[in-house]
Amino acid sequence: MDAAAPRTRIQEKNRKAILGAALNVFSEAGFRGATLDRIAAEAGLSKPNLLYYFPSKEAIHVALLTGLLDLWLDPLRTIEPAGDPADEIVGYVLRKLDMARQFPRESKLFANEIVQGAPRIMDIVEGPLKSLVDEKAALIRGWSAAGRIADIDPYHLIFSIWATTQHYADFDAQVHGILGPGDGHFTDAAQFLDHLYRRALAPG
Amino acid sequence: MDAAAPRTRIQEKNRKAILGAALNVFSEAGFRGATLDRIAAEAGLSKPNLLYYFPSKEAIHVALLTGLLDLWLDPLRTIEPAGDPADEIVGYVLRKLDMARQFPRESKLFANEIVQGAPRIMDIVEGPLKSLVDEKAALIRGWSAAGRIADIDPYHLIFSIWATTQHYADFDAQVHGILGPGDGHFTDAAQFLDHLYRRALAPG
Amino acid sequence: MDAAAPRTRIQEKNRKAILGAALNVFSEAGFRGATLDRIAAEAGLSKPNLLYYFPSKEAIHVALLTGLLDLWLDPLRTIEPAGDPADEIVGYVLRKLDMARQFPRESKLFANEIVQGAPRIMDIVEGPLKSLVDEKAALIRGWSAAGRIADIDPYHLIFSIWATTQHYADFDAQVHGILGPGDGHFTDAAQFLDHLYRRALAPG
Amino acid sequence: MDAAAPRTRIQEKNRKAILGAALNVFSEAGFRGATLDRIAAEAGLSKPNLLYYFPSKEAIHVALLTGLLDLWLDPLRTIEPAGDPADEIVGYVLRKLDMARQFPRESKLFANEIVQGAPRIMDIVEGPLKSLVDEKAALIRGWSAAGRIADIDPYHLIFSIWATTQHYADFDAQVHGILGPGDGHFTDAAQFLDHLYRRALAPG
DNA sequence: GATGAATGAGTCTTCATTCAT
DNA sequence: CATGAATGAAGACTCATTCAT
Numbered sequence: 001m002d003a004a005a006p007r008t009r010i011q012e013k014n015r016k017a018i019l020g021a022a023l024n025v026f027s028e029a030g031f032r033g034a035t036l037d038r039i040a041a042e043a044g045l046s047k048p049n050l051l052y053y054f055p056s057k058e059a060i061h062v063a064l065l066t067g068l069l070d071l072w073l074d075p076l077r078t079i080e081p082a083g084d085p086a087d088e089i090v091g092y093v094l095r096k097l098d099m100a101r102q103f104p105r106e107s108k109l110f111a112n113e114i115v116q117g118a119p120r121i122m123d124i125v126e127g128p129l130k131s132l133v134d135e136k137a138a139l140i141r142g143w144s145a146a147g148r149i150a151d152i153d154p155y156h157l158i159f160s161i162w163a164t165t166q167h168y169a170d171f172d173a174q175v176h177g178i179l180g181p182g183d184g185h186f187t188d189a190a191q192f193l194d195h196l197y198r199r200a201l202a203p204g
Numbered sequence: 205m206d207a208a209a210p211r212t213r214i215q216e217k218n219r220k221a222i223l224g225a226a227l228n229v230f231s232e233a234g235f236r237g238a239t240l241d242r243i244a245a246e247a248g249l250s251k252p253n254l255l256y257y258f259p260s261k262e263a264i265h266v267a268l269l270t271g272l273l274d275l276w277l278d279p280l281r282t283i284e285p286a287g288d289p290a291d292e293i294v295g296y297v298l299r300k301l302d303m304a305r306q307f308p309r310e311s312k313l314f315a316n317e318i319v320q321g322a323p324r325i326m327d328i329v330e331g332p333l334k335s336l337v338d339e340k341a342a343l344i345r346g347w348s349a350a351g352r353i354a355d356i357d358p359y360h361l362i363f364s365i366w367a368t369t370q371h372y373a374d375f376d377a378q379v380h381g382i383l384g385p386g387d388g389h390f391t392d393a394a395q396f397l398d399h400l401y402r403r404a405l406a407p408g
Numbered sequence: 409m410d411a412a413a414p415r416t417r418i419q420e421k422n423r424k425a426i427l428g429a430a431l432n433v434f435s436e437a438g439f440r441g442a443t444l445d446r447i448a449a450e451a452g453l454s455k456p457n458l459l460y461y462f463p464s465k466e467a468i469h470v471a472l473l474t475g476l477l478d479l480w481l482d483p484l485r486t487i488e489p490a491g492d493p494a495d496e497i498v499g500y501v502l503r504k505l506d507m508a509r510q511f512p513r514e515s516k517l518f519a520n521e522i523v524q525g526a527p528r529i530m531d532i533v534e535g536p537l538k539s540l541v542d543e544k545a546a547l548i549r550g551w552s553a554a555g556r557i558a559d560i561d562p563y564h565l566i567f568s569i570w571a572t573t574q575h576y577a578d579f580d581a582q583v584h585g586i587l588g589p590g591d592g593h594f595t596d597a598a599q600f601l602d603h604l605y606r607r608a609l610a611p612g
Numbered sequence: 613m614d615a616a617a618p619r620t621r622i623q624e625k626n627r628k629a630i631l632g633a634a635l636n637v638f639s640e641a642g643f644r645g646a647t648l649d650r651i652a653a654e655a656g657l658s659k660p661n662l663l664y665y666f667p668s669k670e671a672i673h674v675a676l677l678t679g680l681l682d683l684w685l686d687p688l689r690t691i692e693p694a695g696d697p698a699d700e701i702v703g704y705v706l707r708k709l710d711m712a713r714q715f716p717r718e719s720k721l722f723a724n725e726i727v728q729g730a731p732r733i734m735d736i737v738e739g740p741l742k743s744l745v746d747e748k749a750a751l752i753r754g755w756s757a758a759g760r761i762a763d764i765d766p767y768h769l770i771f772s773i774w775a776t777t778q779h780y781a782d783f784d785a786q787v788h789g790i791l792g793p794g795d796g797h798f799t800d801a802a803q804f805l806d807h808l809y810r811r812a813l814a815p816g
Numbered sequence: 817g818a819t820g821a822a823t824g825a826g827t828c829t830t831c832a833t834t835c836a837t
Numbered sequence: 838c839a840t841g842a843a844t845g846a847a848g849a850c851t852c853a854t855t856c857a858t
Contacts, residue, residue, distance in 0.1 A: 008841070030320060033236035036828065048830085049843050057828065111319050111375075115312060116234055118377040125381035133382050150403075155383060156396035163371035164364045171315075171367075173322040177329035178337050179359060192360035199354075199403040214817080240853060250819050252855085261853065418838080438728055440645035444832060454840050456834085465832065516727060519783075523723050524642060526785040533789035541790050558811075563791060564804035568776045571783075575775035579723075581730040585737035586745050587767060600768035607762075607811040620820075648849065661822050663850065822856075828849090835843075 015053055017043040019067065022060045027105035030112040031061055031120075058120070065113065065121050068106050073129065075099060076158075079136055085143040086201045093161050093193050100169035101186050107169035133158060149201040157200075164193055219257055221247040223271065226264045231309035234316045235265055235324075262324065269317060269325050272310050277333065279303060280362075283340055289347040290405045297365050297397050304373035305390050311373035337362060353405045361404075368397055423461055425451040427475065430468045435513035438520045439469055439528075466528065473521060473529050476514050481537065483507060484566075487544050493551040494609045501569050501601050508577035509594050515577035541566060557609040565608075572601055627665055629655040631679065634672045639717035642724040643673055643732075670732065677725065677733050680718050685741065687711060688770075691748055697755040698813045705773050705805050712781035713798050719781035745770055761813045769812075776805055 021042035025034040036057055040047045054060045075095040079088045100107055118125055133155070140154035168175055168189060179185050225246035229238040240261055244251045258264045279299040283292045304311055322329055337359065344358035372379055372393060383389050429450035433442040444465055448455045462468045483503040487496045508515055526533055541563070548562035576583055576597060587593050633654035637646040648669055652659045666672045687707040691700045712719055730737055745767070752766035780787055780801060791797050 028320065030234055030236060032234060046844055108319055114375045114378050115315050115319060118381065122377065122381060125378055130382045152399060153392050153396045156393050159371055159379065160368045160400065163367035167363055167367035171318045173326065174318050174329055175363065177322065177326060178334045188357050189360050192357045195356060196364065196400065196404045200400045253818050438642055438644060440642060457839050519727050522783045522786050523720055523727060524640065530785065530789060533786055538790045560807060561800050561804045564801050567779055567787065568808065571775040571779035572772045575771055579726045582726050582737055583771065585734060586742045596765050597768050600765045603764060604772065604808065604812045608808045658823055669849065
């Protein structure tokens with residue numbers, strides 16, 4: 001049902017093992033720093049067997065990114081015109097923050113790719129991502145115009161939400177270097193961001 | 205003996221040429237993606253000559269990061285106990301945003317390093333950076349306690365400032381993919397962030 | 409047990425499909441350049457199934473060469489002691505030229521093999537082929553001795569016939585590069601070769 | 613003075629060693645069958661050092677082919693309008709035959725390339741080679757028209773000369789398989805070809 | 817100071833062949 | 838008969854680093 005439908009059990013199992021291992025390795029080392037050797041080892045396969053399932057290193061990377069795209073965009077999609085504007089937006093912030101806690105590898109995968117110019121997903125950025133952002137920006141702008149939230153730039157609002165939430169996944173090395181280990185700080189972060197955006201959005 | 209003690213003019217000139225070239229290459233391609241060949245070519249030196257000035261690729265990278273540290277931390281240092289709290293903090297935000305515009309390569313250099321776990325500068329993060337942040341966090345907490353700004357977590361405030369400002373440098377590929385080319389959006393970003401933090405900091 | 413003893417219909421059909429595909433691939437890419445993947449794909453079989461019918465890549469190649477040997481040597485066999493010497497030989501030339509037009513892949517297959525030192529068919533060259541050539545050379549020498557054709561070296565005559573006719577198949581890339589596409593030049597070639605050999609053979 | 617002028621002694625020496633080794637290997641095994649390992653070993657260099665002098669396997673092959681082009685076309689160039697037509701052409705035949713004896717590897721190198729469709733030198737075939745052949749064909753056609761030689765197709769004459777002479781280099785495995793070892797047969801071949809072309813060219 | 821030359825250790829990828837079913 | 842899965846060996850090419858001058 002996906003791009004290239006895997007048929008047998010073993011294929012599905014191995015494809016998942018590969019993508020799981022690749023997520024570990026790519027998110028940690030970036031595309032260039034990742035090696036098929038490491039991915040194969042983590043997936044419990046031989047390197048040629050890896051290339052039996054995916055034609056190239058790049059194909060694995062692309063399959064990973066496109067496969068995670070929905071997961072990545074879903075929180076934004078859930079902003080509903082029908083809800084209370086501030087609640088909708090703050091809800092989005094908190095869902096996004098929760099994703100940074102639950103899926104830090106996925107976040108880093110995208111971060112790595114985008115920091116280096118998004119060479120392999122620029123078409124996604126300029127296509128589906130831009131469309132979705134445009135749509136939600138229009139919605140938010142409508143709320144602003146209707147006086148239901150403050151008059152703010154919806155694009156930079158969205159950028160700031162991405163930045164502030166993914167920060168805890170992408171730059172966790174720095175966060176932990178300053179705050180110490182563990183992820184108790186996610187609670188404080190949630191409280192802080194709630195405050196930050198509630199205030200920013202309050203009308204008037 | 206580190207960045208100190210360059211002897212001749214030509215040595216100093218070449219070290220600067222190398223670090224300049226390395227900034228280009230490392231910020232664009234990351235540590236693994238960068239090659240000494242490219243750095244040497246951009247610096248106008250031969251590869252062995254490069255390694256006459258720096259013992260290894262990693263040494264260049266570390267020299268670059270440590271050499272840029274002051275530039276990187278200066279904006280935070282300028283937060284003064286004597287000033288108006290909100291003005292001090294918002295001023296910091298805008299200075300940081302301005303740095304993202306003027307020094308995007310430097311920002312990406314740190315982003316690349318930290319995304320991948322900061323393997324080469326963890327001691328800086330846990331040392332000088334943490335100290336500075338702790339100091340400023342104490343100052344901000346003091347302002348909160350005195351009722352001069354809202355009661356917020358100073359660490360997450362600082363993280364959010366880093367995130368929202370550096371976002372425009374580190375993830376510029378995405379920003380441009382959505383907003384189009386040019387850097388006119390920095391003006392809008394400044395206005396948005398001014399709003400965001402003024403409101404967040406207002407006492408009460 | 410070699411080419412003999414195919415049992416079922418389907419076996420025979422698959423063997424033919426494999427040899428047909430192998431002819432395409434080997435003649436175009438040479439032994440080293442050919443891959444079992446390509447042969448299997450062109451034959452409409454899976455790779456392991458291919459190796460069910462032939463034990464190895466080399467076995468396919470050898471089966472192909474030996475299977476085509478008769479086709480390849482038939483024109484020479486048709487030189488008859490009873491006929492008119494010049495007509496017999498020129499007839500051979502034209503039949504050989506016609507084969508170059510009709511069976512260029514077969515010609516290239518042998519050409520590829522022989523250019524690289526005939527590692528897999530040297531026994532055929534030194535055995536059946538040499539015997540046949542010796543026989544026909546003796547015949548031609550007899551004609552020379554009897555004054556029925558000019559006094560020429562029969563071996564080099566045969567070599568020259570092979571060379572001039574197979575040239576249009578083996579080096580067609582060059583022929584087409586100089587004369588342009590199409591195969592209208594076979595008519596001119598026939599006329600030229602008729603002239604060349606008629607004159608060479610004329611007694612006196 | 614050639615394509616990429618080598619500067620130092622050692623460069624010139626190593627480039628020559630590489631091209632010499634490559635000539636051996638490529639002419640014997642073809643492009644696909646040749647390995648950098650073998651070329652490096654025969655040149656007395658390490659494989660990476662080989663790639664210090666030439667950027668890729670293909671670059672070595674192309675350098676070889678283009679470097680030998682002049683040697684390859686020179687015999688044809690020496691056909692002079694001023695000379696006796698039959699002498700000029702038969703002289704060309706014998707020079708070409710002599711080259712097949714002296715430079716069999718060079719001949720096989722081109723043969724291998726052209727048999728597989730001339731993928732790397734088609735532009736040479738359709739450019740300089742075609743031009744030269746067109747020029748000489750016009751000259752020969754003029755001699756025919758003037759009645760100084762027989763009325764024959766000059767293009768197919770040239771093809772036949774290439775075919776009959778290069779045959780002794782390109783297909784030497786077969787020639788030796790039939791005639792036995794040694795290269796005494798070149799004398800007989802010369803005599804045969806002299807007869808063949810003298811007769812073919814005689815006017816009337 | 818500077819560079820041409822050289823290399824060991826990877827790194828991705830191909831491919832004939834084998835295994836298991 | 839047939840195929841999905843797996844792999845060992847090789848092959849082209851890269852790159853940080855070292856050597857010699």
